[in-house]
Each structure stands twice: as C-alpha cells, then as structure tokens.
Amino acid sequence: MNNKNRLEALSAFLKSKRANIKPQSVGLPTGTRRRTPGLRREEVAHMAGVSTTWYTWLEQGRDISVSSSVLDSIAAALQLNNDERKYLHDLAFEVNPNVPQQEIIQKKLPSSLEKILSELKYCPTLITDRHFQIVGWNRAAAHVFLDFEQIPIEQRNLIRLVFARKELRALAVNWEHFVKGFLSIFRAYYGQYVGDEWYEQFLEEMIHLYPEFQTLWQENEVSTAPELLIEFRHAKAGKMLFNLTSLQVQGNVDLWCSIYTSVEESATEEKLKRLMEKTEKNS
Incomplete structure (x- = not known):
C-alpha cells in the first residue's frame, strides 16, 4: 500500500x-441541525x-505527525475496540512499510x-494465509463448502470465492453475515501489512467485479477473531448450524485457522457424518 492509499484508508476508517457513534451515547444532545x-x-x-483543525x-x-x-x-473518543485501535495505529504509523510479496504456499x-486438520474430523476447518489464500482444509470442509482440490491454486482465495x-452464496442463510466475518479479519491483515501492494491490487479487482464487495468493505469492520453463529442450508444435508472460531497460527508463516463446530442439539454433526459417509461410498 503506498502512502496515498494508506492515508485514504485511515481517512475512510x-x-x-x-458516523457510527450516536451523540446521546456520549452525553451529547441529538439536535435537529x-x-x-x-x-x-x-x-x-x-x-x-x-x-479541531488537527483532527480535521x-x-x-x-x-x-501523530x-x-x-x-x-482518538480511539477512546471513537469507542474503538482493541482490534480497531490496533488497526488505527497500523495505518497511522505504517509499521510494515516494506513487506515482501507473499507467494502462494x-x-x-x-x-x-x-x-x-485430520483430528477435527467433523469440524469443517480452513487454513488461510494473510492474503486469505486457502492453504489447507480438511475433508469436512470439502463436503460442506467446496472441493478445493478441484480449484486451481491461484484461484483458492477465500474472499474471492465467497463472492464468485x-x-x-447459496450456502449461508445470511450471506452478508457470513462474509463480514471474513472481511473483518482480512481488514486486520490489511492494516498490519500496509506495505504489501498486493492488497490494493486485490481490492481494486474485487470492487470492479463485485459492487456488493465495496459496500461491505466500506463498513470498516475490524476483528482478529470474530465469533459467529452461522446457519447453512446445504444442498444435500439441509439446515446446519455452526459456531465459527478463528485462531492465529503461531510460527514463521502468518496463517489463520477457521474452525466450524456444530451447535449442540442441532443435529448438524449427525448430518455431516451421513453426508460424508454417503459421498465416500458413492465415490
């Protein structure tokens, strides 16, 4: 991200x-003007x-200078959470100005x-890099989402796939809710690696191809570990309820692990077991 793009991202954020703060929430009158x-x-x-001039x-x-x-x-005045506060600092200080291009693993x-991945047998799990390139998945994820093995390596970007x-798109009952969880993590990476020009190229491409991407991206949500309840309507298994837990993988390579665990008393795990067994018998 060059300096101009970094400052534009800071401004938009x-x-x-x-705009999200209600005046009455900080003790100010709503007013009519x-x-x-x-x-x-x-x-x-x-x-x-x-x-006021400096903030403007x-x-x-x-x-x-900041x-x-x-x-x-400023973060306190804007009621930012910890992830949003870090994002603000990352953009303001450009902590990683010369990040090398990360190649697909x-x-x-x-x-x-x-x-x-193998032990999480009935928990669909995806591992992505800082570009949200899918670099690992288990059998459960292939059954619930897509058979990623059939997708060329260069096209295995999770953000792109959920739009393309x-x-x-048909899987998640509330598709926007589903997508926002990924975008909030993606934005955290975006702020952390402000020197990586890949992000600007990717964002330009996504905005050009998918107008709804720009709308969701402009909401500026940031979270390193959103906990979401996701309802799927699987074409073969029917209604499935999962809790999404996101974890950063410690090590030399910046990886992210997204684990979907079935909601208790929802019969989701039983449905997934039957789906996997049936598919494997027919293969």
Whole structure:
C-alpha cells in the first residue's frame, strides 16, 4: 500500500467510525441541525483533547505527525475496540512499510497442522494465509463448502470465492453475515501489512467485479477473531448450524485457522457424518 492509499484508508476508517457513534451515547444532545449521522469532527476533537483543525487534517488523510498517546485518545473518543485501535495505529504509523510479496504456499503444511486438520474430523476447518489464500482444509470442509482440490491454486482465495461461487452464496442463510466475518479479519491483515501492494491490487479487482464487495468493505469492520453463529442450508444435508472460531497460527508463516463446530442439539454433526459417509461410498 503506498502512502496515498494508506492515508485514504485511515481517512475512510475515521469517518466511518465517527458516523457510527450516536451523540446521546456520549452525553451529547441529538439536535435537529445535524446534517450527517454520528458525531461532528469538532466533537471528536474535543473529547480527544486535540484541536479541531488537527483532527480535521487527520481525517482528511493529510500526512501529519501523530503520536501513540494522541491516537489512543482518538480511539477512546471513537469507542474503538482493541482490534480497531490496533488497526488505527497500523495505518497511522505504517509499521510494515516494506513487506515482501507473499507467494502462494504450494508445499505441504507442517505435520502438526496436518494432524490438527485430520483430528477435527467433523469440524469443517480452513487454513488461510494473510492474503486469505486457502492453504489447507480438511475433508469436512470439502463436503460442506467446496472441493478445493478441484480449484486451481491461484484461484483458492477465500474472499474471492465467497463472492464468485454461487454454491457459497447459496450456502449461508445470511450471506452478508457470513462474509463480514471474513472481511473483518482480512481488514486486520490489511492494516498490519500496509506495505504489501498486493492488497490494493486485490481490492481494486474485487470492487470492479463485485459492487456488493465495496459496500461491505466500506463498513470498516475490524476483528482478529470474530465469533459467529452461522446457519447453512446445504444442498444435500439441509439446515446446519455452526459456531465459527478463528485462531492465529503461531510460527514463521502468518496463517489463520477457521474452525466450524456444530451447535449442540442441532443435529448438524449427525448430518455431516451421513453426508460424508454417503459421498465416500458413492465415490
């Protein structure tokens, strides 16, 4: 991400978060003369203890000097959570200005990860890199989502697939809810690796191909580990309920593990077992 794109991302994030705060939630009157939703710039500046001019410049994406303490004050005024606060700092300071291009992992995963994937027999599990390229999955994931083995390596990007493949669009009852979980993690990576030009190229492509991507992306949601309840309507297994748990894999390569565990008393695991057994008998 070049400096211009980084500052534009910072500007969009601040504007989005300011618009999400209801004046009454911070003890301000709603009023009848507010032309835009959320707080005014001068109100954020006052709560953060900075001048309105300085905050305006920051929100406009000007290249100005900032400090950690001032950013923390702005984060508090905007009621940012820990992940959003880190994202703000990442964009403001460009902590990784010269990140090398990460290539698709084509060799085998570490044996420890392969073991985890096989042990999670009835928990669909995906492992992705910082670009959300799918680098590992188990049999359960192939049965619930897609047979990723049939997809060329260069096309195994999870963000792209959930927009491009009709099977995944039809799978989730609330598709937007399903997608937002992935996008919130993707944005956390986006802020962390601001020097990686791959993100700008990818975002440009996605916005061009899928207008709804831009709408969801502009919501500026950030989370390193969203916990979601997802309802699927599987073409062969019917209604399935999963809890999504996301974990960062520790090691030399930046990997993410998304584990879907069946909701208790939902009969999801039994349905998945039958689906896997039937499919394997017919293969």
